[in-house]
Structure formats: C-alpha cells, structure tokens
Amino acid sequence: MSIEKVNLRKLLQLFFADARLQRSLLLADIRNERAKEMREGSSGGDFYSPFWSDVKDYAAGRSDLVEQTAMRIAANNTRARLYPTLRDNFLAMWSEMMRWRNEPFEFVPESVKAQLQIKEIGAVVKIENTAAIRIWDGTHRVIYPYFSEYPALTEEGARLGFWALNEALPDFALDEFRIVDLQHRGYFRPRDAGMKGDEKQQFIQRYKMLLDTWRTLRAEK
Numbered sequence: 001m002s003i004e005k006v007n008l009r010k011l012l013q014l015f016f017a018d019a020r021l022q023r024s025l026l027l028a029d030i031r032n033e034r035a036k037e038m039r040e041g042s043s044g045g046d047f048y049s050p051f052w053s054d055v056k057d058y059a060a061g062r063s064d065l066v067e068q069t070a071m072r073i074a075a076n077n078t079r080a081r082l083y084p085t086l087r088d089n090f091l092a093m094w095s096e097m098m099r100w101r102n103e104p105f106e107f108v109p110e111s112v113k114a115q116l117q118i119k120e121i122g123a124v125v126k127i128e129n130t131a132a133i134r135i136w137d138g139t140h141r142v143i144y145p146y147f148s149e150y151p152a153l154t155e156e157g158a159r160l161g162f163w164a165l166n167e168a169l170p171d172f173a174l175d176e177f178r179i180v181d182l183q184h185r186g187y188f189r190p191r192d193a194g195m196k197g198d199e200k201q202q203f204i205q206r207y208k209m210l211l212d213t214w215r216t217l218r219a220e221k
Contacts, residue, residue, distance in 0.1 A: 002029070002033055003026065003029060003123075003210060003211060003214045004122070004123050004124070004211065005123065005124040005126065006123075006124075006125065006126065007125075007126045007127075007128060008116075008125050008126065008127055008144070008161060008164050008165070009144075009145065009146050009147060009148070011125060011207070011210075012146060012148075012153065012157050012160065012161055013025070013146075013148040013150075013151070014026070014210055015157065015160065015206045015207075015210065016151050016153075016154065016156075016157050017150065017151055018151070021150060021151075022210075022213070023213075023217070026210075026213060026214050026217050027217060029214070030214070030217060030218050047078075047079075047082075047147075048086075048145075048147040049129065050072055050079075051069070051072065051079075051083055051086050051087075052129055052131075052145055052147075054068040054069065054072065055090055055131065055145075056107070056131050059094075059107050059131060059133070060107035061107075065087055065090070065091065066087065069083050069084065069086075069087045082149070082183075085183065086147070086182045086183070089182050089183070089184070089185040090180070090182055092185060093180060093185060093187050104135070104136040105133050105134060105135045105136065106133070106134050107131075107132075107133060107134075108132035108133065108134050108140070110132075111128075111130075112127075112130040112132045112142055112169065112172075113126075113127055113128045113129075113130065114127045114168040114169050115127070115168070116164055116167055116168035118203075118204060118207060120204050120208075121204060121207055121208050121211060123207060123211065125164055125168070127144070127164070127165060127168045127169065129144075129145065130142050130143060130144050131143040131145075139173075139176060140172055140176045141176060141177075141178055142165070142169065142172055142176055142177050142178070143178045143179075143180060144161065144165060144177065144178070144179045144180070145179075145180055145182055146161070146179060146180065146181045146182065146183075146186075147182055147183065148183065149183050152181060152183070152184040152186065153179065153181040153184070153186050153188070155188070155192075155193045155194065158179050158186075158188035158193045159193045159194070159195055159196065159199050160199055160202060160203045160206070161179050161188075162174065162177055162179065162188075162190045162193060162195065162199070163195075163199035163200055163203055164203065165177045165179075167200075174190050174195070175189070175190055175191060177190060
C-alpha cells in the first residue's frame with residue numbers, strides 16, 4: 001500500500017517508529033508496491049483482519065472469541081505467537097475498561113469507514129475496520145484498533161488518531177471515539193488523551209516528513 005494512501009493505524013505506527021524501524025517499514029512498502037506494479041502480487045493479506053473480524057462477531061454475540069482464536073491458529077500457525085495476546089488483551093479491556101458494556105447496547109452492523117483527504121500534501125488516510133456500538137441513550141462508541149507490536153501507541157499518537165477519526169467521520173462526536181492498542185492493552189479516550197488543538201498541524205507535519213523520506217528511499221531503489 002502506497003504511503004500516499006494508507007490506513008490510519010499504519011500511519012500512526014510509522015509516525016512514532018524509531019528511525020531504523022521506520023526505514024524498514026518504508027522499504028517493505030516500496031517492495032510491495034513495485035511487486036504489484038509488476039503484477040507479482042504483494043506479501044500477503046492483512047495479518048490482523050481475521051482476528052478483528054472475530055472480535056466484532058464476539059461483540060455482536062455471534063461467536064466465542066476463545067474458540068475462534070484457536071481455530072485461526074489451527075488454520076495458520078504463524079498466528080500462534082500474537083493472536084493469544086490480542087485475544088487476552090481485548091477480553092481484559094472488554095471486561096475492565098469498556099464500562100458501558102453493562103448498559104443496553106447493540107452492535108452496529110453497518111461498516112463505519114471513510115477516507116480522509118489531506119489536501120495540503122496530496123495524501124489520503126483510510127479509516128477502516130472500526131467496530132461501532134450504539135448505546136441505550138442513542139450515542140455511539142466507535143472503536144478503532146491499533147495492532148502494531150512496535151511501537152506501542154502513546155497518548156500523543158492517540159491524539160493524532162482522534163483528530164483523523166473526527167475529521168473523517170463527522171457524523172460522530174469526538175468523545176464517541178475510542179482507540180485500543182491490542183498488543184499493549186492500551187485504551188484511549190479523547191478526554192483522557194487531552195486534545196491540545198494542534199493535532200492537525202502535528203499530523204500534517206509528521207506526514208509530510210514521512211512522505212519525504214519515503215520518496216527519497218523510492219528514488220534510491
């Protein structure tokens with residue numbers, strides 16, 4: 001996937017990765033992009049999508065997450081290291097931190113997604129694979145997952161994520177968004193992250209620097 005059009009979770013990982021990891025991720029992106037151009041295919045599908053699909057089924061009361069995770073691992077042993085951690089961390093957050101779970105709610109079956117145009121730098125941020133809950137009072141919780149093992153999501157990263165979500169999905173109030181770091185059991189709410197008002201500026205600045213690095217690496221390869 002080109003960094004000029006990229007999922008928000010991947011972008012947040014790249015924003016806050018150290019220089020060595022960021023370079024490695026960008027080079028992998030360049031290789032995949034060129035493989036697609038040569039019609040050779042990419043390195044594979046999204047490793048985390050099956051797990052998140054199971055989470056949404058679990059939230060909707062359609063399946064047992066423990067059983068589904070075991071089935072996913074049996075089907076593909078490469079999931080054996082990370083899927084149990086993702087499962088345990090999600091279940092802990094579901095029971096400990098998502099307090100609204102004790103109130104009547106319904107899982108929103110419609111996909112909540114959008115593409116955020118960053119016109120200042122000619123880029124697009126994709127918002128996909130959210131999980132939306134409608135609570136008894138008519139408000140929502142739109143949960144956005146961050147999967148990366150490194151780096152862990154920080155409050156600064158969460159603030160930039162909330163800015164992007166709020167810009168891309170104007171039908172929801174800022175306080176309705178949640179970001180969960182499933183590798184590190186991080187649960188972020190806008191009021192706790194402490195929005196500062198400079199998130200747009202910081203987001204665009206970091207994105208521009210990332211694009212400059214990506215284009216330099218592309219020209220070298």
